Amino acid sequence: MEEQSTFWQWQKDILSMPPLGSRHGDDVDVFIIYVHWLMLFLFVLWTAYFFYVLFRYNSRSNPKADPVGVRSHYSTYLEIGVAVVEAILLLAIAIPMWAKTVDDFPKDEDSTVMRLAAEQFTWGSRYTGKNGLFAKQDIRLATPENLLGYEANDPNGDASDDVTPPPKDVRVPLIALKDENGEPLKHPDGKQAYKPVIIHLTSKDVIHSLKVNTLRICQDAMPGMTIPIHFEPTVTGRYLITCAQLCGNGHASMNAWFSVVTEEEFDEWQAEYAPAKPGAAPISFE
Numbered sequence: 507m508e509e510q511s512t513f514w515q516w517q518k519d520i521l522s523m524p525p526l527g528s529r530h531g532d533d534v535d536v537f538i539i540y541v542h543w544l545m546l547f548l549f550v551l552w553t554a555y556f557f558y559v560l561f562r563y564n565s566r567s568n569p570k571a572d573p574v575g576v577r578s579h580y581s582t583y584l585e586i587g588v589a590v591v592e593a594i595l596l597l598a599i600a601i602p603m604w605a606k607t608v609d610d611f612p613k614d615e616d617s618t619v620m621r622l623a624a625e626q627f628t629w630g631s632r633y634t635g636k637n638g639l640f641a642k643q644d645i646r647l648a649t650p651e652n653l654l655g656y657e658a659n660d661p662n663g664d665a666s667d668d669v670t671p672p673p674k675d676v677r678v679p680l681i682a683l684k685d686e687n688g689e690p691l692k693h694p695d696g697k698q699a700y701k702p703v704i705i706h707l708t709s710k711d712v713i714h715s716l717k718v719n720t721l722r723i724c725q726d727a728m729p730g731m732t733i734p735i736h737f738e739p740t741v742t743g744r745y746l747i748t749c750a751q752l753c754g755n756g757h758a759s760m761n762a763w764f765s766v767v768t769e770e771e772f773d774e775w776q777a778e779y780a781p782a783k784p785g786a787a788p789i790s791f792e
């Protein structure tokens with residue numbers, strides 16, 4: 507086990523992969539490593555073949571061109587071989603990895619749930635506050651000041667304690683899970699389990715994309731759609747969010763911090779921006 511992880515780490519170091527801060531990221535890294543091995547193999551093979559051909563068919567030893575050309579089928583077999591390896595990577599690794607992510611979607615009550623809205627050229631987060639409920643959203647309430655149509659005077663009070671921190675500062679807590687005996691809850695592979703994070707991602711204007719390398723997450727943010735993504739953070743730290751879709755003049759500056767913090771730090775930070783004043787315009791990034 508230990509030996510294997512050293513072996514993977516060695517490969518990650520060669521590829522200068524960013525540090526890893528999420529559980530599913532291990533699978534992503536392994537896949538990236540497989541793809542690099544295939545590319546290295548092809549690079550070496552094709553380069554060697556290129557030089558072989560330069561040498562073997564130079565004009566001095568072949569003064570007259572051969573009008574027929576290749577007679578063997580080896581090149582066809584090689585092409586098929588490459589296609590087979592690529593199909594294995596896609597069908598046996600990439601698609602099952604995706605299926606696992608989609609199938610194992612954590613429940614809201616077991617997760618830290620947040621909303622994240624991208625806009626030219628910033629990111630704004632919103633949290634449920636203590637009651638665990640987000641303000642209701644209704645497209646008919648959308649105005650230039652309230653693009654996401656949050657209901658400010660919600661009779662059920664869902665909106666009254668929503669937390670809207672300043673833009674470009676996104677935080678989630680790292681909470682180590684415990685079993686019913688208070689012992690650390692472990693995954694089947696023996697690693698500590700942490701509370702998952704669910705992000706409901708949307709955009710206020712054009713297509714953006716939430717990318718956090720350390721967390722190995724990348725998801726497009728689409729205007730008019732809310733796309734849920736989830737991941738399990740495994741280490742505290744402050745990571746850079748970049749926008750992975752060219753979205754306008756300020757695209758390059760559309761970065762922000764995504765911090766994975768301790769539970770205490772998270773609660774303090776939430777208290778600082780909560781509750782949103784009841785009846786106040788619920789969200790504005792100006």
Ligand SMILES: [Cu+2]
Pocket residue numbers: 624625627713714715749750751752753757760
């Ligand atoms: Cu953008």
